Amino acid sequence: MTLQTIYLGQNPNDGTGDPVRTAFGKTNANIDELSTRAAAAQAAADAAQATGSAAVPLAQKGAADGVAPLGSDSKIPAAYLPSYVDDVLEFSGLAAFPAVGEPGKIYVALDDNRIYRWSGAAYIELSPYPDDTDAVPEGAAHLYFTQPRVITALTENAESARAALGVYSAGQTIPIFPAASIPAANVGSDIEVTGVGLMTWNATTARYEILAREHGQCQFLYVSPTECRLVPCNGNGLVINGRQYRVPAAGVAITNVAMTASTSYLIFAKDNGSGGIALEAGRVADGVAHARHSDGVEIKNGDPTRTLVGRLIPNTLGQFEWTNQARLVASWFNRRKVVGYTSISNGVSSASVQQLSNTVGMVLWPDSSTDIQVTGSGYLTATPGTVTVGAQLDSGGWNIGYPVNYTATVNGYWGCLTFLGVAVGPTEGYHSFAIFAAVNNGTALLNLSIFCSAQI
Numbered sequence: 001m002t003l004q005t006i007y008l009g010q011n012p013n014d015g016t017g018d019p020v021r022t023a024f025g026k027t028n029a030n031i032d033e034l035s036t037r038a039a040a041a042q043a044a045a046d047a048a049q050a051t052g053s054a055a056v057p058l059a060q061k062g063a064a065d066g067v068a069p070l071g072s073d074s075k076i077p078a079a080y081l082p083s084y085v086d087d088v089l090e091f092s093g094l095a096a097f098p099a100v101g102e103p104g105k106i107y108v109a110l111d112d113n114r115i116y117r118w119s120g121a122a123y124i125e126l127s128p129y130p131d132d133t134d135a136v137p138e139g140a141a142h143l144y145f146t147q148p149r150v151i152t153a154l155t156e157n158a159e160s161a162r163a164a165l166g167v168y169s170a171g172q173t174i175p176i177f178p179a180a181s182i183p184a185a186n187v188g189s190d191i192e193v194t195g196v197g198l199m200t201w202n203a204t205t206a207r208y209e210i211l212a213r214e215h216g217q218c219q220f221l222y223v224s225p226t227e228c229r230l231v232p233c234n235g236n237g238l239v240i241n242g243r244q245y246r247v248p249a250a251g252v253a254i255t256n257v258a259m260t261a262s263t264s265y266l267i268f269a270k271d272n273g274s275g276g277i278a279l280e281a282g283r284v285a286d287g288v289a290h291a292r293h294s295d296g297v298e299i300k301n302g303d304p305t306r307t308l309v310g311r312l313i314p315n316t317l318g319q320f321e322w323t324n325q326a327r328l329v330a331s332w333f334n335r336r337k338v339v340g341y342t343s344i345s346n347g348v349s350s351a352s353v354q355q356l357s358n359t360v361g362m363v364l365w366p367d368s369s370t371d372i373q374v375t376g377s378g379y380l381t382a383t384p385g386t387v388t389v390g391a392q393l394d395s396g397g398w399n400i401g402y403p404v405n406y407t408a409t410v411n412g413y414w415g416c417l418t419f420l421g422v423a424v425g426p427t428e429g430y431h432s433f434a435i436f437a438a439v440n441n442g443t444a445l446l447n448l449s450i451f452c453s454a455q456i
Helices: 020-054 148-157 158-165
Strands: 088-091 106-109 114-118 123-125 166-168 189-191 197-202 206-212 218-224 228-233 237-240 241-247 252-255 267-272 277-283 291-292 296-299 303-314 330-331 337-348 359-365 370-380 385-393 399-410 414-424 428-439 444-455
Touching: 123 197, 197 241, 206 241, 218 303, 228 267, 228 303, 237 267, 237 303, 252 277, 267 296, 277 303, 330 359, 337 359, 337 428, 359 444, 370 385, 370 428, 385 444, 428 444
Parallel strands: 088 106
Antiparallel strands: 106 114, 114 123, 189 197, 197 206, 218 228, 228 252, 237 241, 267 277, 267 303, 291 296, 296 303, 303 330, 337 444, 359 428, 370 414, 370 444, 385 399, 385 428
16 A cells, blocks of 8 residues: 555644554554565565576576577477487488488488498498399389290180270270160170170160070079079079170069968069169059060060079968968079978868868969979778879869879878879969878878979
8 A cells, every 4th residue: 555644743742743643553554565575576686686696697598508599490409309319310312411411310312312330431322223124123023124035924814805995806995885875876886894795786675685595594492482583593683675784792682561361473674773683573463464575584474684593482470481381582583402391190070071181282384393202191981991192273172183092991090101293284373282092991090291393
């Protein structure tokens, strides 16, 4: 605070000065203020003394046992650093190196990126470049270009080289196109299509078609209740609309989404719009059928852009099924022999033909000849008695082969019952097989199995 003034008056005892009590009050206040100021001044002096004591004397800047100064770039100049901190020095070229180098340092000529060291008398290049390629050792993988090697490579790989260059006869080259970009007009020559092969212009159909096709190298298979897949088999070629396609190694899938339960579908392969394959399902109930095209490919009737690959029927749950009792997926190409199976343990007490077993269902093609075998044993409860066992295709009692009669003169078991039959030329689509039996006296207790095999 500001020091207070003590008023003395104009003349002694004239009554204009401060009373004694007031004067001493101001005196005390001024003494307190001066004491506070003195303490603050002492503290400032002590701080200044401490700062001064901690400061580095100017004489020690750059001196031995002193401190390193900073350059204009706020960094310590190299002169104040040990040599290992600044071992690599760069110059525009060898001519720009110092006349006398420093041992332990590496010198780089930026014009050719060569590296040197100072030997004490001259600059010596480290790992110098060879003046001749003959001085470079040949590696195991990266070999030198030599005329004999080129001739050998061309001779041993002539066919691969021609395919890569589009050369299919001496000196003749052809245009190469990706599968998704086959020209819509005649380019004046045959063409090579990547992943397909050679194609030629067909003036009748006004488009490019394959010269040497690979067709039917695939199978249409059950994968899961929700997926079937077209996969490669004995190759991967498939012809769609006169053009060569390749079935990918992972196959092409179709799902049961939007398919109706217990409904027959034909499965066709088509172009996916990018030169690949997609699958399409067509409902037989909607009139979808297949027919042999003029080029020999089985297609969707009237639509050569769809090539037939399979047939299926989703079960009552709308799912694909491939079990012993229901083989509901069939491949048009590379058919395999499959077996359906069911068994029964049942009694027959009627002279009328009756079905004993659950059915075995299959999706068949018109040329799917089917073998039927019924085996088992039985017991007759009354004699004399005759049991007749046969197999049925779809309906109408036993209608496969000839039924087999077994006659017993006494009650008891008879065994080794075997019945064989062949269902030839069934219509295309779903067919069921079952065991039928009849007995003319008493009851026949039967334990039988039915096996159905067909190429689907």
